[in-house]
Every structure is written in C-alpha cells, then in structure tokens.
Amino acid sequence: xxxxxxxxxxxxxxxxxxxxxxxxxxxxxxxxxxxxxxxxxxxxxxxxxxxxxxxxxxxxxxxxxxxxxxxxxxxxxxxxxxxxxxxxxxxxxxxxxxxxxxxxxxxxxxxxxxxxxxxxxxxxxxxxxxxxxxxxxxxxxxxxxxxxxxx
Amino acid sequence: xxxxxxxxxxxxxxxxxxxxxxxxxxxxxxxxxxxxxxxxxxxxxxxxxxxxxxxxxxxxxxxxxxxxxxxxxxxxxxxxxxxxxxxxxxxxxxxxxxxxxxxxxxxxxxxxxxxxxxxxxxxxxxxxxxxxxxxxxxxxxxxxxxxxxxxxxxxxxxxxxxxxxxxxxxxxxxxxxxxxxxxxxxxxxxxxxxxxxxxxxxxxxxxxxxxxxxxxxxxxxxxxxxxxxxxxxxxxxxxxxxxxxxxxxxxxxxxxxxxxxxxxxxxxxxxxxxxxxxxxxxxxxxxxxxxxxxxxxxxxxxxxxxxxxxxxxxxxxxxxxxxxxxxxxxxxxxxxxxxxxxxxxxxxxxxxxxxxxxxxx
Numbered sequence: 001x002x003x004x005x006x007x008x009x010x011x012x013x014x015x016x017x018x019x020x021x022x023x024x025x026x027x028x029x030x031x032x033x034x035x036x037x038x039x040x041x042x043x044x045x046x047x048x049x050x051x052x053x054x055x056x057x058x059x060x061x062x063x064x065x066x067x068x069x070x071x072x073x074x075x076x077x078x079x080x081x082x083x084x085x086x087x088x089x090x091x092x093x094x095x096x097x098x099x100x101x102x103x104x105x106x107x108x109x110x111x112x113x114x115x116x117x118x119x120x121x122x123x124x125x126x127x128x129x130x131x132x133x134x135x136x137x138x139x140x141x142x143x144x145x146x147x148x149x150x151x
Numbered sequence: 152x153x154x155x156x157x158x159x160x161x162x163x164x165x166x167x168x169x170x171x172x173x174x175x176x177x178x179x180x181x182x183x184x185x186x187x188x189x190x191x192x193x194x195x196x197x198x199x200x201x202x203x204x205x206x207x208x209x210x211x212x213x214x215x216x217x218x219x220x221x222x223x224x225x226x227x228x229x230x231x232x233x234x235x236x237x238x239x240x241x242x243x244x245x246x247x248x249x250x251x252x253x254x255x256x257x258x259x260x261x262x263x264x265x266x267x268x269x270x271x272x273x274x275x276x277x278x279x280x281x282x283x284x285x286x287x288x289x290x291x292x293x294x295x296x297x298x299x300x301x302x303x304x305x306x307x308x309x310x311x312x313x314x315x316x317x318x319x320x321x322x323x324x325x326x327x328x329x330x331x332x333x334x335x336x337x338x339x340x341x342x343x344x345x346x347x348x349x350x351x352x353x354x355x356x357x358x359x360x361x362x363x364x365x366x367x368x369x370x371x372x373x374x375x376x377x378x379x380x381x382x383x384x385x386x387x388x389x390x391x392x393x394x395x396x397x398x399x400x401x402x403x404x405x406x407x408x409x410x411x412x413x414x415x416x417x418x419x420x421x422x423x424x425x426x427x428x429x430x431x432x433x434x435x436x437x438x439x440x441x442x443x444x445x446x447x448x449x450x451x452x453x454x455x456x457x458x459x460x461x462x463x464x465x466x467x468x469x470x471x472x473x474x475x476x477x478x479x480x481x482x483x484x485x486x487x488x489x490x491x492x493x494x495x496x497x498x499x500x501x502x503x504x505x506x507x508x509x510x511x512x
Contacts, residue, residue, distance in 0.1 A: 027506065038285070105198075
C-alpha cells in the first residue's frame with residue numbers, strides 16, 4: 001500500500017455521511033438511530049455525520065419491512081447515492097419482516113431482495129451502540145483502498 | 152409590473168428534518184405558503200388486518216408496534232380495553248406502576264419532539280441537551296421495565312415486574328436531577344431571543360381552527376383547549392391531575408406545553424412513588440368475549456381502540472384511531488397556511504409532532 005493510499009484510507013474512515021430511510025417500521029428503530037446522535041453515544045466522534053440527504057451519503061441505513069409505497073422509490077434513492085456506498089439494515093424488519101410479515105399484511109421483506117445490503121443489525125429495536133458498531137464495521141470493508149470505477 | 156411566481160414545493164419523503172417519510176406538497180407565492188397538502192402511504196403495513204383473528208397474546212405485541220415512540224400507551228390502552236371487556240380488576244400497586252411507566256414514556260416522547268423542533272430551527276445545542284436528558288429518562292424506563300423502546304410492561308391483570316425499593320429510590324434521585332436540568336433547558340427555550348424569532352407568532356392555530364380540525368393533545372392544549380384523556384382515567388383522578396394549557400396558539404406554545412407536561416409527568420411519578428401501595432402486582436383473570444371502545448391519552452393526543460373479541464380471547468375486529476392524523480390535518484390546513492418562509496414550513500410541521508407510523512399503521 002502506498003503512502004498516498006494510506007492517507008486516503010485514514011481520511012475516508014473519518015468521514016462517513018449517513019442517510020436513513022424508513023420503509024415501513026414502527027418508528028422504534030428510527031428513534032434509536034436518533035439516539036446515536038445524543039452526547040452519550042456521540043456518533044460524530046467517529047467521524048460519522050447524519051445528514052439524511054442521499055446525494056451526499058456514503059451509508060444508507062434502511063429501517064422497516066418494505067411497504068408497497070417504496071417500490072421503485074427505494075431503488076431510486078439507492079441510485080442517487082454516489083459510490084462507494086453501502087446499505088445497513090437496522091432491526092429485524094428489513095431482515096425478516098419481524099411480526100409484520102404475516103397473512104394479510106402489505107409488507108414485502110427482506111429488503112435485500114430490492115437493494116444490496118452490506119450488514120444487518122438484528123434486534124427489535126437494536127441498541128444505539130449496536131447500530132454504531134455496525135456502521136463502524138462496514139466502513140473498513142467498503143471504503144478502504146477504493147479507487148473509483150474505471151470505464 | 153412586478154410578477155409573482157407561483158412555485159410548487161414538495162418536501163420529503165426523505166428530508167433532513169423529518170424523522171419519518173411523509174410528503175408535504177406546498178403551493179407558494181414567493182415565499183408565502185398559499186396551500187399545502189400531505190401525501191401519506193409510505194408506511195402502510197396493515198397492522199389491523201394482521202391483528203384480526205389472532206389471540207390477544209399476539210395482538211398485545213402488535214399493538215405495541217403500532218408506534219415505537221409511544222409504545223407504552225398503545226400497550227396500556229389495548230390491555231385496559233381487554234380488561235374492561237373481561238371485567239378483570241387490577242391490583243392498586245400495578246395501577247400505580249402503569250402510571251409510572253406511561254409517564255416515563257410520555258417524558259421521553261415529549262423530549263424527543265422538542266429535540267426535533269430545536270434541531271429543525273437549527274438550535275443544535277439545545278437539541279443535544281434535550282436528547283441527553285432523554286437518555287436519562289430512557290435509563291429509568293429501562294430500569295423499570297427491562298427494555299428501552301418496546302417493553303411490553305403492561306399485561307392483563309397487572310404489570311410484568313415489580314419495582315424494588317432501591318430502584319424506587321434511584322428513580323426518585325434521578326427525577327430530581329432531570330427536573331433541575333429540565334427547568335434550565337425550558338428556561339433557555341423560553342428566554343432565547345433567536346428561538347423566539349423562529350417560534351413566536353409562527354404557525355398559528357387559533358382555538359376555533361383547532362376545534363374545527365379536531366386537533367388533540369399538546370397541539371390542542373397549546374391553542375387553549377383543556378382537553379386531556381387522562382382526566383377520565385381512574386388512577387389519574389386519584390392522583391389529582393390538572394392538565395396544562397396555553398393560549399398563545401403558535402409554535403412556541405406547542406413546545407412550551409410539552410416542556411410543562413414533562414414537568415407535570417415528573418410530579419405525577421413523584422406522587423405515585425409517594426403513595427405506592429403495598430401488595431401484589433398481578434391479579435390474574437381470563438380474557439372473554441365482548442366489544443368495547445376505549446380511549447387513553449397518548450403523548451400526541453387521544454388514542455382510541457375499538458375491540459371485539461370472542462370467548463377464547465381472540466380478536467375478531469379491531470380499529471385503532473391514532474391522534475396524529477387530526478394534528479397533521481390541522482397542520483396542513485391551518486398552521487402552515489400563511490407562514491412567511493419555506494424554512495418555517497418544516498419547523499411548523501415538526502412542532503405538531505406528527506407520527507407517521509401511528510397514522511398509517
């Protein structure tokens with residue numbers, strides 16, 4: 001690894017922008033993501049910024065069990081994120097539908113059918129520390145030694 | 152001649168200020184909002200359809216997941232409705248513990264709503280203070296119930312676990328700490344000149360408009376309507392509950408009503424701890440057939456469950472009426488109309504504390 005690459009990796013690992021999209025959850029995971037902002041967990045000390053705009057995001061946190069309202073729209077949001085990018089599924093809902101995936105419901109889990117998901121955090125809802133840990137575990141595998149897509 | 156441009160501005164579903172997806176379509180003349188319309192449908196899961204035909208043991212957990220922010224009140228209203236149907240009586244100690252859990256949940260919900268508002272008007276310092284205060288409330292909720300968000304604390308005939316003596320003392324001590332901090336932060340909000348510029352006189356919902364739109368909860372109480380579902384609850388009546396209200400009708404009043412309600416919740420929990428009766432926490436009972444319409448006061452307003460069950464305790468029919476839909480309508484048709492800038496649209500919308508997950512279920 002060259003020195004330049006080392007500097008790039010170091011800088012990229014300290015600047016992760018996060019957007020979250022709720023595709024039909026109970027809100028419990030949303031507020032646990034918001035709780036990560038609190039001074040107790042302090043997500044910004046790791047260089048992670050929650051801006052919630054897909055166009056400047058690196059990591060997309062997907063929450064919820066994929067309702068019909070998000071057909072096509074979630075893929076559009078995913079396309080708007082510039083590479084390198086990764087999606088993290090927060091909670092049981094995007095993994096399996098949790099208790100919403102029953103006869104009569106409108107949801108269509110898992111989310112990884114619709115967009116590629118890099119990491120999954122189980123829990124109903126997971127604790128803020130677990131969400132933080134998942135984002136930190138994804139950043140090295142996705143952003144290290146990334147050199148752009150050559151035509 | 153000066154030409155005014157009519158602009159159509161969509162906000163959402165993904166927006167830096169919104170916690171949940173909702174699309175707000177505004178028609179603006181210059182920067183002044185002429186009309187607004189909300190477009191929902193991003194969160195529809197069909198919870199009521201799943202609930203039908205299932206035993207209450209399953210529906211109890213589904214009811215809690217109608218809304219993650221105010222999960223305790225959904226649990227409480229569903230279980231109390233089942234108790235009314237089956238004439239199950241609750242031991243007095245359990246009734247007081249329910250009030251403690253419910254008020255802790257209300258505190259964290261109101262603090263989160265006020266954090267969102269402060270974050271939206273870009274007063275991040277106060278927002279972070281409030282979020283930190285909320286974490287202390289979440290700790291108390293976790294110590295009492297065992298979970299942070301969806302705790303399933305209330306069960307028919309009582310509550311799941313008791314509060315030991317040393318935990319009651321810890322709760323008492325941390326309430327003192329929270330009250331001190333809350334007074335300081337509420338003072339910061341009340342006296343901040345920049346906050347007043349962004350909040351006072353913006354998003355006015357007059358008392359007549361609030362009545363016309365059937366606004367509920369803190370949104371209605373900020374418009375001078377002293378309606379509170381807790382007045383009809385037997386345990387709250389024993390505690391001598393008096394609802395708060397304000398007559399300013401603007402964003403500032405809605406946030407201050409929430410601050411006042413957090414202080415009121417602290418006083419109610421203190422009264423509960425002081426008068427906590429000794430005895431069992433579970434009375435037992437069997438869920439039976441019946442039909443009832445039962446209401447409770449959620450952090451956002453009146454929450455109503457209509458339940459019909461059969462003789463095995465299965466839910467035959469269920470309808471849920473959540474408070475946010477009335478507040479969202481009041482917000483679109485009255486509060487947002489005529490605000491002076493686009494930046495005030497988001498802050499006004501957030502000040503009504505809309506909960507889209509509740510609304511669409």
